[in-house]
Amino acid sequence: MKQAKKIWLTAGVCAAMFALAWFAWRxxxxxxxxxxxxxxxxxxxxxxxxxxxxxxxxxxxxxxxxxxxxxxxxxxxxxxxxAFGRFFEARTGSGGKKVPGQxxxxxxxxxxxxxxxxxxxxxxxxxxxxxxxxxxxxxxxxxxxxxxxxxxxxxxxxxxxxxxxxxxxxxxxxxxxxxxxxxxxxxxxxxxxxxxxxxxxxxxxxxxxxxxxxxxxxxxxxxxxxxxxxxxxxxxxxxxxxxxxxxxxxxxxxxxxxxxxxxxxxxxxxxxxxxxxxxxxxxxxxxxxxxxxxxxxxxxxxxxTPFRIKKDCTACTECGACYEACPMGIKQIYTEREKTDVTDMNCILCGECIRKCPEDNALAMTFAGKKIYTASRKQVMSGYHAEGRKQDRRRGGSV
Amino acid sequence: MNTQTVSPREQRQKDRFISKASQTAAKYLRRMEELSGAPESMVPFFRVLRDIYVDGKDVSREDGVKTVGTYCVMAPHELIYAAGAIPVKLCSGSYTAFSIGDDLAPRDACPLVKAVAGFQQIGVMPLYDNCALMVLPITCDCKKKLAGYLAERCEVCTLQIPVSKEDEDIEQYVRELYQFLGVLEETTGNRVTYDSLADAMKKTGYAQFELSRFLRLKKSLPYLLRGTHIMAMMNAASYMPADEWGRQLHLVNRELEQRISRNETVTRRQLPRILLTGSPIIFPNIKIPLLIEEMCGILAADETCMGERGMSDPVVPVDQSFDGLMRSLAIRATRPCSCPTFADNRQRIFRLKQMIRDYQIEGVIYHVLRGCLVYDFEYRQIEEALGELGIPVIRLESDYNEEDVEQLRIRIEAFIELIKLKKPPEVRRTERDYYG
Structure with a gap:
């Protein structure tokens, strides 16, 4: 029964694909x-x-x-x-709260x-x-x-x-x-x-x-x-x-x-x-x-090209945030341990890696050798500043 | 176990244990408090350690909130908060519990595991006895067997840690975390939703934000405060809810900012700046940091999992979906982690190099708990790498007892003298550049 269902499903998908292809062609x-x-x-x-x-x-x-x-x-x-089934609701529903961003x-x-x-x-x-x-x-x-x-x-x-x-x-x-x-x-x-x-x-x-x-x-x-x-x-x-x-x-x-x-x-x-x-x-x-x-x-x-992505290999902790953020999936940006220049053929210089990099100066974008955008922990955690200020206010009120 | 009637003999044994354990803890707390230069806002952290170890209290929390015990840094606390429980780190440094655990575990097992087994055996610490669940990331053989031992006595959930950090390993760990979340839901009876996870991440994220501020302040002025006190703060984080810890740290940060504006340091002398790395330092086994600072060194930074390293790497959510948050937690737990449980751990050398640069380190003490093989294995690599930089390093092996204190004292003193000899006699406040 299950087998038959699978076959029907596959056939259905194939038919749909063919229909779409025909549609596209005709x-x-x-x-x-x-x-x-x-x-x-x-x-x-x-x-x-x-x-x-x-x-x-x-x-x-x-x-x-x-x-x-x-x-x-x-x-x-x-x-x-x-494993994931029990979290169906959590995964597909969306809540009102959010993790402080940047x-x-x-x-x-x-x-x-x-x-x-x-x-x-x-x-x-x-x-x-x-x-x-x-x-x-x-x-x-x-x-x-x-x-x-x-x-x-x-x-x-x-x-x-x-x-x-x-x-x-x-x-x-x-x-x-x-x-x-x-x-x-x-x-x-x-x-x-x-x-x-x-x-x-x-x-x-x-x-x-x-x-x-x-x-x-x-x-x-x-x-x-x-x-x-x-x-x-x-x-x-x-x-x-x-x-x-x-x-x-x-x-x-x-x-x-x-x-x-x-x-x-x-x-x-x-x-x-x-x-x-x-x-x-x-x-x-x-x-x-x-x-x-x-x-x-x-x-x-x-x-x-004069626009480059530079890396300080010592500062990098290999946390992989850059790789996760990279829309082009450039892995060597976090695995690289020797070169300071990590500009890759696939790199579109969107700067997402630098934005998500939590280590100070680990990644930077340069134009003709001059840094124009540098990674910093402060920037990655900037969404929490408001929380910190709230603490100050609460303290200030009570003291 | 607790429901059985306790014989007078057992009761005597328990009483003796309690008095001995709290005496040791009180002694080390006193020694830490006696060290000069603790910020006033640090008092709550000492109080937490006193509550847990001297007065034998449990973690302060609202009624009905369960605690979940964790070992190692790979178990994300965010998930525990999301399930409506409070995480406590149970890795232990108790000498008294160690002496009991000594009979339970083989001779060569590490003292940390023996101490945990000892606490579980004697059953007098509410911190351990009230745990609804214990989470053990399987990071070494001792932890694996400890999981088996604990499973006879309480609810245990193990997390399989991948050996390497390839993309497939991360996928597998994400799956592992989902299963863990399922166990947590069953333990607490609460449903995890997007909102509860986001709230939990906000809590821990705030603590990490304050920690990142703290580290930045610490970097900005050498000799701003003592490493032993930082150790105490980090250890207190194990027994405090993350947001509460963050709030307390916020006050410390404010005080440190004032200190910086007044250019106030714990010492006017140029004490040798020492980095401590290797096996975890857990209260009350705080003898090595204490010895360093009592022998006129400064513990300028530490790279241990109960210290700064355990919390400093932030979670960086890239994808805002529930699954994206889970992925960011799995990635944070594995990729930046320089635990020697991973087969290839060269990133630890880079981390040490960066810390040497950031904190102007002059000497490295490599701490090995007896029987902690994975850390001992990496000593050779690190000694080589630091040798190239010209940074002296010694390996200190210690156990959970006070018998080796004098030997450690002599070695630490000699090490500090060695660093002093290398320094120019003229005391100057200049930054040294080891890469020049």
């Missing part, structure tokens, strides 16, 4: 059409803008549905587990401001502020189908290298000059501070934190399993155009910035991929960044 969310420029949209909040927004809304709805299904399945698993204002405020600002500029910069630097190519995953964005995004020509070499020499030089220039200057700071896709993923992660839904705690083996996927993505990005394919057809980013900018876009596999990326990053912070091909290309320059 029903492109939207097809490219003649009237796709933003000028025709007129203003935001017009009927046409809302109509063009429809695929994004659809994607968000489907992602929420997927997330809810995942949570449901998860609950079922927890309930059945011999001071809100600080490095992370800067990062969020940068992400919000950059995403706004990359999406609406052209339309809203009339800022257009078409000659500049920024290696960032903000879809260049959105012709209204502030700068050009390098990903289009990287995905269509055959087209690139048909351009005039000046444009080719400009493309390489600006792309490599920004990559050298900023490196993966672009991922942590500027990328709209990163913002989207962090927002989704933030929603999970607020709802106190538990995530997927990835182990080093799971991270290692994603490495081949990551390199395959790189190969697809750079090589697919030579094989007659188009990376943009399944690049999930097509589903963000052009749609928000009000441009009618073709979504073939992209929207489908985007749903998975959103569900993934809900349960695992920055899930897409783990397989992002552009991030790999930026990461290749990690040895010479």
């Amino acid at each position: 029903l492109p969310f939207f097809e490219f059409s003649e009237e796709y420029s933003a000028e025709q949209v007129g203003s935001f909040l017009s009927l046409k803008y809302l109509k063009n927004l429809l695929p994004l809304i659809l994607i968000l709805l489907l992602s929420s549905l997927g997330i809810l299904i995942c949570i449901g399945v998860r609950k079922r698993i927890i309930r059945k587990d011999p 001071r809100k204002l600080g490095f992370m405020t800067v990062r969020w401001a940068a992400m919000l600002g950059a995403s706004f500029l990359m999406i609406f910069g052209g339309t809203a502020l009339n800022l257009r630097f078409a000659e500049v190519s920024l290696p960032i995953f903000s879809c260049p189908v959105n012709t209204e964005q502030m700068t050009e995004s390098s990903c289009y020509y990287l995905a269509h290298l055959n087209d690139l070499f048909e351009l005039p020499l000046k444009d080719i030089l400009l493309f390489f000059g600006t792309t490599i220039g920004f990559a050298l200057l900023l490196g993966r700071v672009i991922c942590g501070f500027l990328c709209p896709m990163g913002l989207l993923q962090d927002v989704v992660h933030g929603i999970r934190q607020k709802a106190r839904v538990e995530g997927v705690a990835m182990t080093d083996k799971m991270y290692a399993a994603l490495t081949p996927v990551k390199w395959m993505m790189v190969f697809l990005l750079l090589g697919l155009s030579f094989l007659g394919g188009n990376f943009c057809n399944f690049c999930p980013l097509v589903a963000v910035s052009p749609i928000l900018a009000g441009i009618q876009t073709s979504l073939y596999f992209s929207g489908f991929f985007m749903i998975f990326a959103l569900i993934g990053s809900f349960f695992k912070r920055r899930f897409f960044c783990l397989i992002c091909p552009l991030g790999v290309l930026l990461g290749l320059l990690h040895r010479i």
Whole structure:
């Protein structure tokens, strides 16, 4: 009986997957059409803008549905587990109280401001502020189908290298000059501070934190399993155009910035991929960044970029808080015991490790050798300051 | 055991035990209080030790609140608070209980385990007898067999400590903690919810916050206070609810801040600064810290699990879900822990190096309780590492009795003299840099 149930369940899941795959293949969310420029949209909040927004809304709805299904399945698993089952209510319910966290204002405020600002500029910069630097190519995953964005995004020509070499020499030089220039200057700071896709993923992660839904705690083996996927993505990005394919057809980013900018876009596999990326990053912070091909290309320059993560190996107690906080699962940041420079190819310089590091000066972010953000116990425990002040007041009243 | 009628002979034995044990405890308390430089706000900590060891009281708590005894630092106290009970650390330093436990455990078993077994056997300490549950992380063979011995007499829950700290080991320990939480729920009859766990973490987190402030103050001015007094404070934490301990420490911190502003220290002389590491120092077995400071050294820092190390690493919750909090507790209990029970414990050397740098240490005393193999094993590695830094180190082996005091005194005195000889005779207040 149990066996039969399992078989039916498996069959059901397979059928659902097939249905979804068929859906993705047969029903492109939207097809490219003649009237796709933003000028025709007129203003935001017009009927046409809302109509063009429809695929994004659809994607968000489907992602929420997927997330809810995942949570449901998860609950079922927890309930059945011999060790975890009795804590079913504690684990799935959310209470009103919270563990004192950390001071809100600080490095992370800067990062969020940068992400919000950059995403706004990359999406609406052209339309809203009339800022257009078409000659500049920024290696960032903000879809260049959105012709209204502030700068050009390098990903289009990287995905269509055959087209690139048909351009005039000046444009080719400009493309390489600006792309490599920004990559050298900023490196993966672009991922942590500027990328709209990163913002989207962090927002989704933030929603999970607020709802106190538990995530997927990835182990080093799971991270290692994603490495081949990551390199395959790189190969697809750079090589697919030579094989007659188009990376943009399944690049999930097509589903963000052009749609928000009000441009009618073709979504073939992209929207489908985007749903998975959103569900993934809900349960695992920055899930897409783990397989992002552009991030790999930026990461290749990690040895010479001026932004670095430095470690004082003596101060480190190997408490692993940094590894736990790291969205990219960089383990050597806490196991490293010799090198002072722990900048890794996968590091997006988001600073989460430094924020969670409880040892004074154990980790620091530097720009050209100058420390810009340093770990401290004081900062990690800053949420308790209020408690301490309360003590002072109580004492002061009684004495 | 307590329900049986006690024969007059047994009663006499118990009375003798009580008087002997409280005399020893009172003596060491007096010696600690006589040491100069204790902040006034430290009195509550001494009072707690006196209540427990001299007056034989139980931990002060509201009616109906159960106590759960813990051994080793790997059993998260947060979980016990979350289940509505109060944790007490039961690792013992009693010489009197040791002499009884000597007959219960093999000759080479460590005195700590013998003392605990002794207390359990004689049954006069309310601290031990009133425990609803005892939690034993299996950190060494002695603790493992102690778990078996205690299980005949009270409720026992063991925690299997992983040998290494790989990701899989952490996952396994998280599971272990969930099972422990289940046992706790059954013992106390309370349900653990997100709110109760968050409250519990707030309690212990506040204590750790005050401790981190305390350590920062201590680092900022050498000779601010004596290590023996810090030991007493840390030992008192075993028998006080975490939030209460934090509140008391808050007062100490305020007093220390005043001391710093007046540049007031416990001594005007440049006493040799000594770090104590190795096997735990538990009241009333406080003879080594006392000897160091009575022989004109300063116990500038300690790296022992009943001292600063046991509490100083904070819990850093990354994920705010219930499971995320549990994970942060499991990680905190294992990864930063420099207990020699872990196969690869090189992180302890780095911790010592950092402490030498932070506290300007001039000599290290490596304390080994007789029979404590895991700590003894690591002596060689640490001696080598400290030798490279040019920091003198000695290994002191001691037992839970007063017979070796004179021998320890001579060795500690010689060690302190050796450090003094290495120092320039001119007394100056400068920071020494060992990495230059």
